[in-house]
Amino acid sequence: MGIVERKDRELHTKHAARAHGQRERILDAARRIVMREGLAALSMRKIADAIGYSPASLYLYFAGRDEIAEALGREGYAQLAAQLEPLALIDDARERLHALAHAYVAYGCDHPQTYELIFMAHKARPEHEGPAARRRRGALADVAGASEADAAPACGARLFAATLSALTPASGAPVDGSLLAQSLWATLHGVVMLTCARAGFQHTAPGPLIDATLDAWFGARRVAATLPTVRAPGVAS
Amino acid sequence: MGIVERKDRELHTKHAARAHGQRERILDAARRIVMREGLAALSMRKIADAIGYSPASLYLYFAGRDEIAEALGREGYAQLAAQLEPLALIDDARERLHALAHAYVAYGCDHPQTYELIFMAHKARPEHEGPAARRRRGALADVAGASEADAAPACGARLFAATLSALTPASGAPVDGSLLAQSLWATLHGVVMLTCARAGFQHTAPGPLIDATLDAWFGARRVAATLPTVRAPGVAS
DNA sequence: GTCTATAGTATGATAGAC
DNA sequence: GTCTATCATACTATAGAC
16 A cells, blocks of 8 residues: 555545534534524524534535435434333333333423424425526435435334234234334324424323323223213214 | 495495405415415415515505414314314214214325414414514514414314213223323324325325224224233334 | 515525635 | 625515505
């Protein structure tokens, strides 16, 4: 190996490390903005101001706003997963499910901005794009854009599926575990959304709600197995 | 009653009717835009262009973009309620619940833009507001803003609560019907959201999912009442 | 009652100087 | 590698002419 090659590699390494550090600084600033003002308020200018850069410089490290948001989304997903991971080791299946469900919802409610980031990194904004961006989009972005961002949330379903399948097999497969897993995930997602939006979830805390849901499914089966047929109490009138 | 008063009233009526018509035209255009491009893309300019007005004229009929979005949201809620109303009259409680749940989700999935409108008419956008608007906001809007828009979705919970309470009383009140109602609502909301976002709900149609959920709660109780304690299958590794 | 014109404020993105 | 300057675009909202 000649001196030239060696020097070249050192340089590359240094360059890479430096670039990595700058990306981190940018992401840190972006994260702070999203936490304080929401994803919709994230803009290149605000990030640049926050770290004392000019907006133009950001484009040396990221292709644009969307790439930054995507990166934050991946981060957020990793954080959520890290929070759930130890709970997946709980021995008792039912206890485990409870723990996971509560942790999931707690995370979503405690970090609504991050949760938003995880699920909405795409689709979230009006366009505001220059003519050059539009030119590019025609060729590339529509095909490549969403696939990676969509991959992360899917893991949510898989996580619950694994736990749920442990709960159902003994019964002779009357219930599709995967369906239940998706149902549970939808429920938790819905609880997070509605709790954050305060949209008519008047005064019920998410915790008891989750307990009630899981109990209805698997718990305390004191509910009458035969259902009474009653008249509708005339809700919509 | 003098002639003057009479004439005055006629004039008022005509004026009111005309104003009403114009509001309708504006709302029609706004609705079309939201259906095609989503709530985030709704703007005064686009509405004005669509009906051949100048942006300034819209302010004669609406206080601003938010008021228009709110009006569309109320419309949408009324439409959803109208769709559910006849189903609330089904005699058999369980059949009724199934019908309501399916109809609710079907509406949300078939009209995602309207659904978005119903739930997100507030909070949806970056600010883009002039200095005058900001001045006003400080005093008034923060207090008065959300109360009316939030009132509508709350009815969702009440609707399901009434039906669910009809399903549970015979069992000696082991389950809080109101909690279950909220859980169901959250589930349905979650199914709509996740289905629309295609976020990992890979290939499952919403229909079977809802059936499975309701069955797990009330239906075919062939699931073993005693739960096996199994080891976690190591999901998060 | 409607429009033109405009103020004021954002945005993403890029070319080219240093 | 960073910045200045700028393009092109979008938005809400208002004043004042007609």
